[in-house]
Amino acid sequence: MAEREKKVKDYKANRFAVAPMIDWTDRHCRVLHRQFSRHALLYTEMVVADAAIHGDRNRILGFSDVEQPVALQLGGSDATKLAEAARIGEAMGYGEINLNVGCPSDRVQSGTFGACLMKTPDIVAECVRAMRQAVSLPVTVKCRIGVDDQDVESALDDLAGMVHRAGADALWVHARKAWLKGLSPKENREIPPLNYDRVYRLKQNYPDWFIGINGGIETLEQASQHLGKVDGVMLGRAAYHNPMLLADVDRTIYGDPHQIGSMDDIIEYMCGYAERHIASGGRLSHVSRHMVGLFHGAPGAKRWRQLLSTDATRPGAGSDVIRRAFEAVQTASVGEAA
Template sequence: MAKMPISGAYGAHRFAVAPMIDWTDRHCRTLHRQFTRHALLYTEMVVADAAIHGDRERILGFADAEHPVALQLGGSDATKLAEAARIGEAMGYVEINLNVGCPSDRVQSGTFGACLMKTPDVVTEAVSAMKRAVSVPVTVKCRIGVDDQDTDIALDELAKGVFDAGADALWVHARKAWLKGLSPKENRDIPPLDYDRVYRLKRQYPSQFIGINGGIQTIDEGLQHLNHVDGVMLGRAVYHNPMMLSGVDQAIYGSERNPPSIDAIIDHMCLYADAHLAAGGRVSHVARHMVGMFHGAAGARRWRQSLSNEANQTGATSDVIRRAYEAVQTAAIDKAA
């Protein structure tokens, strides 16, 4: 594949798992890390005020084994974002990312997220303040535009501002966001994808890191995008089929190391779930992220049913996960017989 020169600390081609509210928590990241050592994992979006004033261990805590992990922040106040970025760096995050793409009612009421596409100067000020506050990379994740914006103008204005402010990377979800009239779910599907718009932006900025997101379903599709841009980011496709990540290190990073066996991954996640249970959590907090593991395989239905139902029962332990896995193994044997 063709590789373009990339300047700054962000590096060459990257694969990332997108930040997803209510999904990419520490338990999800622990699972994803079993399949890939190198993919960049993101937190859920954390509002700057929550990072500054909330329970930091609960909101921002993570294990070293999850690295590399990036913190995504939401907000529009440059001073608060800079302070939240400092907190994130002190806690060990390898990157601070600003959300300029989420269209949910929550972010609209706070006038941040995708709303910031309408005020690129606010984004520029925020990035500049965050860059002054931390030494780790500061990046932005945006849309190609919102509502009736001309995407050629809107994306160019935003990109120029963030790169002038020193942003280390721009991740672009290659579709518009409609702030009125569409739900967040509809905003992931209805506005048409325009990958070529992101490709054109990369041609304008050959020495800057530009990554692409939106509608990418497989690692092979991601590899095709890397002929045009520097990074590829998958979200829901990976969440619903996490075993897909087992191909990332070799395909994207050229690693010769094989991921652990499924047996080893199940053992690790069971031990992790029991430790979480001992700390006062619930096995379902972990198991819910594992539901898609055997997507398309024999026994997948039984696996999903067990984790969705039994893991939520009072007194559930990691035995729920082990029994469900035994059912998958039995189904595989029966299918092969």
């Protein structure tokens, strides 16, 4: 029990996280993001419980120590399977197990999990309880404020109350409704209006419970403003499309003045990482696709994107493509300075 209490206490220090994003926050993405922040909590893509149990665990769940702290997000609605998947995640070395109750995609709905679970908070609570009993890690939930025609006051209160009583250690709330029919996942991230105040009110009702906020947050200044009212803040696409945004997380959010390495060092590290991945049978594009937004708004960014989107995707491409692209950025920067 003491071990678990320490893990939960440590978890509450996670004031900033990069959101789990399907097809994006894989192990290669997380290695890149870790170059810019020592403290940010990083999440896996959502992993369906059945895949964790029956699939190739190293391919689906494997990660390197450099990614820590890293959390495993699971998808599912079967408490027994989720408990087993949580045990596997703990054995693999993850520091948190998170249950997805927010994804609105058709693929997720067909499996009766994700955002549609907002309609059955009792099932979510059952799943949380089973995972809590299975592992010593923090068990958390990520949800929406409601779905479809639900009243966001009662829907979020019902879910929060049930998962809190079931033992969830934290609740991350995407401050939008999800519409299960009629909107694509992309539209569900943009069209339903943001309602940050609803999440703030929830926090007021649970002063001792970790409540994190997500949705539409694009800058560290905005993140800092939210942290005056909730315990944690989560950025998704803003951090993915502009990884350099993470370079100020440790100083701004955690008060850690430690400086990240130079861009030369980071590029060289990622080249070495890509070479090891290629040597193990992977492709350069598995790594480089996450680096396309690195020089967002900087001189030479267009040429950087072109090379990583074309040359890096060709069969047999090696890390020299990344180095050539970086040289183009350096050349453009010198030209502008002159």
